[in-house]
Amino acid sequence: MELFDLKANLNTVGTQLGSVEKEIMNKAADPNASIEDVRSLKQKRDDLKERLDILQNQHDTLEREQKAKIQASLEKAKAGVSAGLSSNDPEAQKIAAKAGLIRATIRKEVPAQEIRAVLGDNNGTGGEKLLPKTVSEELIHEPFVRNPFRDLSTYTSVTNLEIPKVDFTLDDDDFIQDLATAKELEVDGDVVTFGRRKFKVMAKVSETILAATDTALVSTVERALQSGLSAKEKKVSLAVTPKAGEEEMSFYGAGIKEVTGESKYKAIKKAIADLPEDFRENAKVMMTYADYLxxxxxxxxxSTTLYGAQPEQIIGKPVEFSDSAVDPIVGDFRYSHFNYDPAMTYESDKDIKTGENLFVLTAYFDHKIKLKSAFRIAKVVTSP
Known part of the structure; x- marks a missing residue:
């Protein structure tokens, strides 16, 4: 019998025992009740107690065996980390160190100094909760999941980042021929300052995964964390109704110029044509696949001819698909910039609903559209 079934049976028999004991007290207090009924209930209670003791003993034995197996697996995994760290293969060392960091965090322990050293931790104390440099960089720059912005936008990891909106200037101040860009620089300034917007990503780690191989553990946790980072980036950047304070992070809330047409195709064509020449050269289109179809x-x-053509041949510019791009976005996505604070922190927690362990990452990032004039939103407006 499985441990889960034993727990269920214990609960059932325990409930029955409590009910019988309550009935015995009621019968004993009732002068009209037969003493034989009371004796019969007492016999039933004794039988249930004996059943409960048998089930409890079996449950405790099985639970000890399972805990011993898990502990043995964890000790084996710990030994594997030590073996991995002593390996001559740098990649094996890194995976073993990541696994050691995750397991130590889940067990509320301080990761060994050699683990953090392999992962590029320059502090060396091993007591802080800052994510080591190697891990934080890979979470940002090596995603498992598909995120169109990772191929289009600019990504950095610099604390308190400030950058110029344009890459160069000339000795005269009228070198920018695009009036919209010149006006934007005049009104908003020519420097972009990135903030720190906090959010948490939680990777669920079961006991079996925790006791699995280093590769399986690291892959599971990293995939979950990278998926969370990617989802957050897309959510804030393509939010049709951004949260208060996050309007400037969204293409749909930042005040980007809208270009209308009688259809999505015509609106996109007009939006491309409406872009200033410098931005049009490197423009791409982000839209839903449904709109493209x-x-x-x-x-x-x-005709079936067009179905085999590349999207760029149809639209006129390279196309990236995202189901969240409800209105096509046209522009030079180099002016979309994500910046992460390198001081990511980590901790462990427990999911009270499932009982699973959680590896919790706290990240700080900001998304800035450096030049709104580098983009257009293509919208459909039907004629009256």
Whole structure:
């Protein structure tokens, strides 16, 4: 019998025992009740107690065996970390160190100094909760999951970052031919300052994964954390109704110019044409795949020829798909910039609903659209 079944049976028999004991007290206090009924209930209570003791003993034995197996697996994994750290293969050392960091955090322990040293921790005390440099950089720059912004936008990891909006200047102040850009620089300034917006990502770690191989443990946790970072980036950047204070992080809330057309295709074409020459050269289009299929269906007009064409051949510019891009975004995505504070922190917690361990990452990032004039939003407006 499995441990889960034993727990359920213990609960059932325990409930029955409590009910019988309550009934015995009620019968004993009732002068009209037969003493034989009371004796019968007492016999039933004794039988239930004996059943409960048998189940409890079996439960405790099985639970000790399972705990011993898990502990043995953890000790084996710990030995594997030590072996990995002593390996001559740098990649094996890094995986073993990551696994050691995760296991120590889950067990509320301080990671060994050699573990943090392998991961690029320059502090050396091993007591702080700052994520080591190697781990934080890989979480940002080596995602497991698909995120179109990772291929388009600029990514940095600098504390209190400030950057110029344009890469160069000339000795005269009228070198910018695009009036919208010149006005934007005049109104908003020519420097972008990044803030620190806090959020948490939680990776669920079961006991079996915790006791698994270093590779399986690291892969599971990193995939969850990177998926969370990626999802947060897309959520704030493509929020149609941004949260208060996050308006400037969203393409739909930052006040980017809208270009309208009678259809998505015409609106996109007009938006591309409306971009200043410097931005149009490197422009790309972000849109939903459903919108793209609608465009193909309309243009094909029953023919199958266009279905085999590349999106760039149809739209006129390279295309990136995202289901959250409800209105196509056209522009030079180099002016979309994500900055992470390198001081990511980590801790462990418990999911009270499932009983699973959690490896919790606290990250700080900001997304700035450095030049709104480098983008256009393509919207459909039907004629009255």
């Amino acid at each position: 609608d465009i193909i269906e309309t243009l094909a007009n029953g």
